[in-house]
Structures are given as structure tokens and as C-alpha cells.
Amino acid sequence: xxxxxxxxxxxxxxxxxxxxxxxxxxxxxxxxxxxxxxxxxxxxxxxxxxxxxxxxxxxxxxxxxxxxxxxxxxxxxxxxxxxxxxxxxxxxxxxxxxxxxxxxxxxxxxxxxxxxxxxxxxxxxxxxxxxxxxxxxxxxxxxxxxxxxxxxxxxxxxxxxxxxxxxxxxxxxxxxxxxxxx
Amino acid sequence: xxxxxxxxxxxxxxxxxxxxxxxxxxxxxxxxxxxxxxxxxxxxxxxxxxxxxxxxxxxxxxxxxxxxxxxxxxxxxxxxxxxxxxxxxxxxxxxxxxxxxxxxxxxxxxxxxxxxxxxxxxxxxxxxxxxxxxxxxxxxxxxxxxxxxxxxxxxxxxxxxxxxxxxxxxxxxxxxxxxxxx
Numbered sequence: 355x356x357x358x359x360x361x362x363x364x365x366x367x368x369x370x371x372x373x374x375x376x377x378x379x380x381x382x383x384x385x386x387x388x389x390x391x392x393x394x395x396x397x398x399x400x401x402x403x404x405x406x407x408x409x410x411x412x413x414x415x416x417x418x419x420x421x422x423x424x425x426x427x428x429x430x431x432x433x434x435x436x437x438x439x440x441x442x443x444x445x446x447x448x449x450x451x452x453x454x455x456x457x458x459x460x461x462x463x464x465x466x467x468x469x470x471x472x473x474x475x476x477x478x479x480x481x482x483x484x485x486x487x488x489x490x491x492x493x494x495x496x497x498x499x500x501x502x503x504x505x506x507x508x509x510x511x512x513x514x515x516x517x518x519x520x521x522x523x524x525x526x527x528x529x530x531x532x533x534x535x536x
Numbered sequence: 537x538x539x540x541x542x543x544x545x546x547x548x549x550x551x552x553x554x555x556x557x558x559x560x561x562x563x564x565x566x567x568x569x570x571x572x573x574x575x576x577x578x579x580x581x582x583x584x585x586x587x588x589x590x591x592x593x594x595x596x597x598x599x600x601x602x603x604x605x606x607x608x609x610x611x612x613x614x615x616x617x618x619x620x621x622x623x624x625x626x627x628x629x630x631x632x633x634x635x636x637x638x639x640x641x642x643x644x645x646x647x648x649x650x651x652x653x654x655x656x657x658x659x660x661x662x663x664x665x666x667x668x669x670x671x672x673x674x675x676x677x678x679x680x681x682x683x684x685x686x687x688x689x690x691x692x693x694x695x696x697x698x699x700x701x702x703x704x705x706x707x708x709x710x711x712x713x714x715x716x717x718x
């Protein structure tokens with residue numbers, strides 16, 4: 355399965371439109387830690403290795419996700435492999451012993467909304483970055499990506515989204531830090 | 537915790553002595569797959585990354601273990617970090633995407649025996665390598681290693697073990713393959 359994902363800049367107005375129009379699935383709190391590869395520059399290969407601590411409804415889950423390079427020019431579509439971690443501290447210890455280095459932590463509050471079968475929207479309030487809206491679906495193979503992207507884009511545009519963003523929160527934060535903005 | 541471990545060459549006679557003297561805990565079947573680091577030569581750094589599929593009593597468990605360099609000159613003592621894998625195929629996919637390469641698979645039948653509080657013996661029948669006996673205990677810090685090794689060594693010698701081996705099954709098998717023996 356390939357995750358087709360589109361992200362745009364949002365404001366309180368766009369957030370309110372989504373809240374009125376769609377059904378809230380849940381509110382989550384994410385703490386994402388990104389790792390650097392010991393001998394590969396992920397910022398050049400466009401990959402990522404992330405450990406996400408997710409809290410919702412009093413639950414607590416930890417996932418490790420590998421993200422492959424983006425597959426098309428318009429969206430954030432890429433291969434993702436995700437596994438649940440039963441003992442996160444030990445995993446981090448193994449990663450560090452193997453030479454992986456923690457780069458940055460991204461924290462955000464995410465509200466997830468059901469749009470239609472197979473499509474969901476996330477309203478993200480990202481620490482030090484602001485408000486974003488993400489829309490996402492899954493397709494079976496690369497041939498279906500283009501059509502899916504157009505459909506997702508139309509939904510976001512109808513909600514008032516004007517500026518889209520292909521860069522990840524990690525990339526955007528790294529840029530801010532490099533520019534000394536935070 | 538540090539695992540203090542000593543391994544020796546065994547034969548049917550030594551196996552029988554252990555079977556008579558100690559209590560069988562269980563019989564396990566191990567399939568161990570070792571991985572190469574994308575940019576570090578584990579054979580030089582004396583590390584290892586292993587995924588073990590363990591079967592016993594109709595159960596099925598998968599663990600990933602990082603093994604650090606050996607800590608002393610006499611035993612196989614080293615730091616080990618072990619985590620259980622809930623979805624092994626996906627983990628292997630992530631490892632491969634990160635550049636880790638499968639090196640070799642070691643299969644063996646292991647009988648585990650209880651020796652005394654905190655000490656256990658394993659009788660290993662390793663495919664393409666033969667019979668080995670391993671004795672193991674855990675210590676809190678490096679200062680306790682020397683005494684523990686001497687104690688373990690005395691137990692093995694009493695059982696008739698004459699030749700000890702610090703190299704791992706992986707190293708021994710690699711050597712055999714290099715010499716074209718199998």
C-alpha cells in the first residue's frame with residue numbers, strides 16, 4: 355500500500371470549516387523523534403526514520419516508521435513501513451548503538467476527521483510551526499497516485515487551502531533552526 | 537545487566553553428563569539471521585545484530601538482539617540489548633531499507649538446563665558445526681565478571697570440557713565458508 359498525502363497551510367477559519375463539515379475521529383498528541391542514519395544523509399536521500407509516541411483517550415502507543423523517498427512531484431506520497439514498539443527505550447538504545455543519532459523532536463496536537471471511505475483529514479497544531487491541514491488516502495499501486503492526488507487537492511481547495519507544502523515538519527523545523535528563527 | 541557467557545566444544549558424553557546431572561528447562565529450535573551494518577564492519581568492531589526465531593512447546597517468538605563488543609579476554613561476555621518483534625517481516629523490511637544486509641543464518645537445536653540460581657547451561661547442536669556447551673549467568677557490573685567467569689569455567693571443566701571457544705557460531709560458520717569446508 356502507498357500512502358498518498360497532501361499537506362497545506364491552515365488557519366483557524368479552515369480548522370473551523372473542517373470541524374463543522376466532518377466527523378471527529380479522535381484527538382491525538384504526538385511526540386516524534388527523528389533519527390539520522392550513521393552513513394546516509396536522509397536529507398539528501400529523502401528518507402526518514404521516526405519513533406512516534408502517540409497519546410489518545412488515555413492510551414499510549416509507540417511506533418517506528420521508515421519513510422522512503424517521495425514518489426511523485428506534487429504530493430508527499432511515499433512508501434512507509436511502520437511497526438509497533440513493545441519496549442521503546444530498548445529500541446532507542448539499539449539504534450544509538452548502531453550509530454543512529456536523534457536529530458530533532460516534533461510535537462503536535464492532531465485532530466483526525468473522517469472525510470469519506472478511505473480518506474481522512476488531520477488538523478495539526480505543530481509546536482513552533484503553526485497550523486497545518488493534511489489529507490490522506492491509500493492506493494494499491496503507483497498508477498493510481500495521480501488521480502488520488504487530484505481528488506485530495508480538490509477537497510483541500512474547497513476548504514480554502516491556498517498554499518501547499520511538500521516538505522515534512524522535520525524539514526520545516528530544521529530550516530527554522532538553521533535560520534535561527536526559534 | 538551484563539551477560540557472562542562461556543562456550544566449549546562438547547561431545548555426546550558431555551551432553552549425557554549434563555542430562556543426568558541437571559534439570560531440563562526446555563528444548564528450543566533457533567533460526568538466527570545475522571545482519572551486516574551498512575557502513576560498519578561488525579567483524580572488526582566485534583558487534584552483531586541478530587534476529588532470532590525461537591520455537592518451543594508449540595510457541596513461536598521472535599527477538600532482535602544487538603550485541604556489543606566483548607568486554608574481557610577470556611569469556612564471551614558482552615552487552616546485549618534484546619527486544620521482542622511483533623511483526624518480524626516488517627522489521628526486516630525496515631532494516632533492509634536502511635541498508636542492513638542479511639549475512640548468514642545459523643540454525644540449531646538447544647536444550648536448556650538449570651544449574652543453580654542464576655546459572656544455566658545450553659547444549660547446542662549447531663547445523664554444520666556440531667556440538668557445543670554454553671554456560672551463562674548475569675552480573676550487575678564489570679567488576680563482577682572475572683569471578684563469574686572462573687566459577688562458570690570450573691563447572692564446565694568438571695563436566696569434561698577441555699576446549700573453550702570465544703568465537704560466535706556466526707564467526708565459526710563464516711570461517712568454514714571462507715575455507716570452503718561446507
